[in-house]
Amino acid sequence: MAGFSDFALHKTIQQAIHDMGFEEPSPIQEQCIPKILEGVDLVGQAQTGTGKTAAFGLPLIEKVTGQNAVQAIVLTPTRELAIQVSGELMKIAKYKRVRTLPIYGGQSIGHQIRALKQGVHVVIGTPGRVLDHLRRKTLRLDQVRMLVLDEADEMLDMGFQEDIESIIKETSSERQTLLFSATMPQEILRLSRKYMNAPETVAISRKEVTAPTIEQVYYKVFERSKLESLCRILDSEEIDLGIVFCRTKRGVDELTEALQERGYMANGLHGDLSQAQRDKVMQSFRDATIELLVATDVAARGIDVGNVSHVVNYDIPQDPESYVHRIGRTGRAGRKGIAMTLITPREMKQLRTIEKISKSAIESRTVPSIEEVMERQQTIWREQLIALVEGDSDMTPFMEVVRQLKEEYPLEKISAAALSIAFSSSISPGEEEVYDFGETGASNGMVRFFINIGRSVEIKPPDLIKEITELVGISGKSIGRIDIFENFSFVEVAKESAPFVYEALRHSRMKGKRINIEPAKPRAKRQ
Template structure:
């Protein structure tokens, strides 16, 4: 697909300036295909996963269409979760950096209702909301939508999965018929098709193909790991990569809690995120992660939906996801803004066929990687300690300590030892040999599945949508 530069788009200089400040030059595929039709006033249906630049795809033309003289709600963006509302609002605020007359208000559950009502009294032109809280305001008549011109359904499939279909119908039936509607969804389920048919008029269809889904800047690996060795392997990969910010995904809330506790016990700055946590807890966790105070965030798929942190260096699939789409969502957390990222998947005996399905679905090569050896970790820890010692020697006055060592070295019990022996003893306390056990995992499947797994391009006659793992979700 031909590259589309934001500078060449027919958008205002204020928006172009804001986009430059955000560090973007080239439009993503979903942006390149959506911005034009939306600016022309067409209804649009875009099938695209998280992490493909959807907010700018609908946000840029939406902001350009706002009438700055009018003091009523002109645009409504519905999102499935509070996190996505906050993220979308933040992105729109960046786009309106040089359009000071545009007011945007986020509306979501868990926030004080009176505070939201006060914000609404300032007459915003754009509202970003979750369906449930928006319905509360509509019943109170604190939000009026009779002048609405733009309607956006973001991650519509997730809203249906969360049980918001009835609310969506009521909202769409209460807004003016003469409006522009844009719908974004990772999948085209029966419910999505029904909404399209009922509420959209001759929509332009945008589909990000499977070859466009997986970001080329993300290096993808799998490791054959038994369940009892997963935590050790995760720790080793973090140490070897020296990752400062990473995410690990588990399939259950219980696994998130257990893994978080184990990683903290091993000395890592870890935090968990899942749906059973109170909102104030989730806010605290995300604030610490964004600030770099937490080095590894361990989460379930639903809890992490809509999170957008640019500096995530690595993603670990501690458990392979049940649904193929979630693999794309997970690894898309790294490699943002054209940075290089890496994704590791832990694969057990029962996971190999699922891994093959993921590769066929994404049309990407996921390379086999050996588990880091104990000796490799010991060398890395030793280098880290020696680097710290070098910094100390360069900055600190160590004369007092040197005299103390000389004093003890002159004593009888030390006569058979050298200064090097003393240094080695200190190092052994920082890098104890007994903490590094060798993990004996004999690869059983890498060669057996090699031809089936790493040659997805040869299966051109078979569409990835026909794969067992994908159809499984549709039957739910």
């Protein structure tokens, strides 16, 4: 497999890749980057989460020159994706003087006009807002050398075909055109034939993969409380040795440091370590002087330690093949093992793909509560205390303190205070993800949401139930009353599932339409 250093990319971009923590190209990057650098038009078929933004972003930033004009434009279906792509391109251009600008509806057009007047090299925008700027003459595309259509199938589903064609006509016929799409319907193929010059196709095919027969579970977590959730899970498990997987080298360093600060015996492993450092970390892991190895996929290749009891996907793997490779680190030689994956709301679809392709049944579990963790910890503390009391440890210095204190305080209180000092760091409650949706006019124990789709897109209650259960990973029993009107709907969900439903649907689409979900107003309450 090629490394990023094998691509004809400037050292400033290579440095940015290093800073971003990427170790080696994903399959789509490995195949697309050399072709795009050669200047050919390209059609790439790949799912979200396969690294396609860097697949076009790295060569795009490489090709931008110092000329003060818009030299590249990336069209995306939504403002969320425009912001995300813009952020990625800014990281790639960290050491190169390239100005990028996301333009989308919902943001002040005056702000965008001022930024465009100051000079921008790369525009990332939604078709509607880009067309608006073209009509106002505040954006010129006659100097564009590269046009990227990102998630083209979604743009067409959302009715942007005419807008896209109008924008393409404003660009030079000498441009390089790149089209990325998860699916290849006839409309996409017609678009590519009409506006692309002998495009080459890169399709990342799904290999047949089968997961090992070990216990597989996932925990629904929120991004902001991911670390706290991981700590609770670790504290409630009996771990012999565990491998925790992160997506990037930076992620490994940050998580390792955070776990060490909380008293876990953890160390990190990634490609930036020297061979001597890697050997030292691996020896500590084999000797069980550390219990948690935090690693990237690349660093964990070839690890063959027989008694790994737990594999934790702190970051969801980018494809089913990586998932199978990761979880294969446990359950060796007939031993028991468990694979745990932390899933944020926007990653549920990716998990469903992994389940389907790897033919896995991944069970849903709830992150342990503080009380459950405390109960588990109490058993451990009791065992440690008994071992000390019955052992031959010298406790003379502490006995004198106890003798002095027991003259004024009961022994029970003294013991509890001593335990509190000794173990307070391991029972820190951390940050809780708190959602208060207020009064929404729902039945008892439920939360009622407003959703911006209705009969106009031919949606019915069974469709809504199917979409929500699949997207959120909850039972249909958690969904209550549904009221569907022409252009919007109301749906009730169980209070404990409401935060995840809210987060998951905010980043999703139904019937090709971007979902807007809000807690219902109290006046909608039924009498």
